[in-house]
Structure formats: C-alpha cells, structure tokens
Amino acid sequence: xxxxxxxxxxxxxxxxxxxxxxxxxxxxxxxxxxxxxxxxxxxxxxxxxxxxxxxxxxxxxxxxxxxxxxxxxxxxxxxxxxxxxxxxxxxxxxxxxxxxxxxxxxxxxxxx
Amino acid sequence: xxxxxxxxxxxxxxxxxxxxxxxxxxxxxxxxxxxxxxxxxxxxxxxxxxxxxxxxxxxxxxxxxxxxxxxxxxxxxxxxxxxxxxxxxxxxxxxxxxxxxxxxxxxxxxxxxx
Numbered sequence: 363x364x365x366x367x368x369x370x371x372x373x374x375x376x377x378x379x380x381x382x383x384x385x386x387x388x389x390x391x392x393x394x395x396x397x398x399x400x401x402x403x404x405x406x407x408x409x410x411x412x413x414x415x416x417x418x419x420x421x422x423x424x425x426x427x428x429x430x431x432x433x434x435x436x437x438x439x440x441x442x443x444x445x446x447x448x449x450x451x452x453x454x455x456x457x458x459x460x461x462x463x464x465x466x467x468x469x470x471x472x473x474x
Numbered sequence: 475x476x477x478x479x480x481x482x483x484x485x486x487x488x489x490x491x492x493x494x495x496x497x498x499x500x501x502x503x504x505x506x507x508x509x510x511x512x513x514x515x516x517x518x519x520x521x522x523x524x525x526x527x528x529x530x531x532x533x534x535x536x537x538x539x540x541x542x543x544x545x546x547x548x549x550x551x552x553x554x555x556x557x558x559x560x561x562x563x564x565x566x567x568x569x570x571x572x573x574x575x576x577x578x579x580x581x582x583x584x585x586x587x588x
Binding site: 371393394396398403404405406407408411413452456457458459460461462464465466467 | 478505507509514515516517518519522524532564566568570571572573574575576577579580581582
C-alpha cells in the first residue's frame with residue numbers, strides 16, 4: 363500500500379527566508395509524486411510533479427523538490443519565501459491506477 | 475476555460491435530507507473523482523470513475539453514491555445526510571496516464587449538516 367507522511371503540520375518562516383516542507387513516501391511501485399498548493403477557500407493547484415525523469419523537479423513560483431529514493435523523501439523547497447506563499451501544501455503519491463493518496467497537509471505561514 | 479466546475483459552493487442540510495453535488499469538466503478527461511477534506515486529514519477519496527458507465531469506491535464511500543452517464547459529468551449523491559458528512563468536497567479530473575497526469579480540481583463545496 364502506498365502512503366505519504368508530511369512531517370510538519372505547520373511551518374512558519376519570515377519573508378525572504380528559505381522554505382522547507384518535508385514529505386516521506388512509501389510505495390512498492392515506482393511512484394509518481396506531486397506537490398499541490400491550496401490557498402484559503404480555493405481549490406488545489408499543481409506546484410510540481412516527479413514521474414521518474416529528473417530527480418530535481420522545478421515547479422511554479424520558484425518551488426522545487428528533489429526525489430531521493432534512498433531516503434524515500436520528496437521535500438519541497440524555495441530559496442526565499444514571499445507573503446503570497448502562505449497556503450496549505452499537500453504531498454501526493456500516485457500508483458499506476460491513477461489514484462491519488464494525499465498527505466495530511468502542511469500549513470505554511472509567512473511573517474513580514 | 476472552465477476546467478472543473480462544482481456546484482453549489484455552499485450548502486446547509488438538515489440530518490436526513492438528500493442532495494446532489496454537481497461536477498462537470500470540459501477537458502474530455504476519462505478519470506474523475508470525489509474527495510472530502512477534513513481538518514488534519516488531507517483529502518480522502520470517496521468514489522472515482524475511469525470512464526462513462528464505470529464507477530468504483532474509494533477510501534470512504536459509505537453514505538455516498540455516484541454515477542457517470544457522460545464523460546463530462548460526475549455527480550455525488552448524499553441519500554440521507556448525517557452530521558459526520560460535514561466537510562469540504564472536491565471533485566477532480568485527469569487524463570489516464572499511469573498515475574503521472576496532473577489532476578484538476580474544482581473550487582470545492584462546503585457542506586454543513588445540522
């Protein structure tokens with residue numbers, strides 16, 4: 363069975379400082395991994411995805427994530443946080459049946 | 475481009491009432507799904523469909539029915555609402571690409587059952 367664990371339910375950073383949101387996964391397949399973002403009272407939007415190509419994946423708004431098979435991790439990073447990055451972030455794993463398994467989410471707060 | 479359209483955005487039901495949450499997509503996607511989002515639990519899969527006439531249960535299907543008569547539409551029915559069904563519901567669609575495709579989400583329906 364597949365699963366994802368988001369290691370922090372809340373992360374707080376100051377504007378202009380780096381962001382790290384941590385995600386570990388479990389999968390018996392070669393997984394596809396995604397990060398989705400949800401701004402308040404909005405739907406979910408894809409930030410980036412890993413699908414067995416390059417292990418360092420670049421997404422929208424300056425975010426990137428690195429797939430590390432040895433550590434079963436897919437952490438999301440951004441060099442410099444912006445106020446508009448405040449949102450909830452979901453790490454998601456998918457198998458070849460197209461079902462998505464969501465982590466419990468990490469709420470990112472950005473302080474001025 | 476409309477993408478995935480959910481209606482209504484908000485709904486209050488009394489216990490025992492029934493209702494249908496509507497979902498429509500205009501991207502000709504084969505795969506459609508319904509999730510519920512509860513605090514601290516992420517999104518959990520209720521039901522999904524891989525094409526017209528084909529539906530299957532997800533992780534939390536009890537109390538919900540679905541049908542898929544067309545590629546575009548995937549309504550979710552609550553036959554007898556219960557307070558435990560108070561949640562935010564999201565519909566999503568994607569092409570079928572062995573799990574690699576981006577999922578597109580509607581704006582959500584906030585349902586309160588009193």
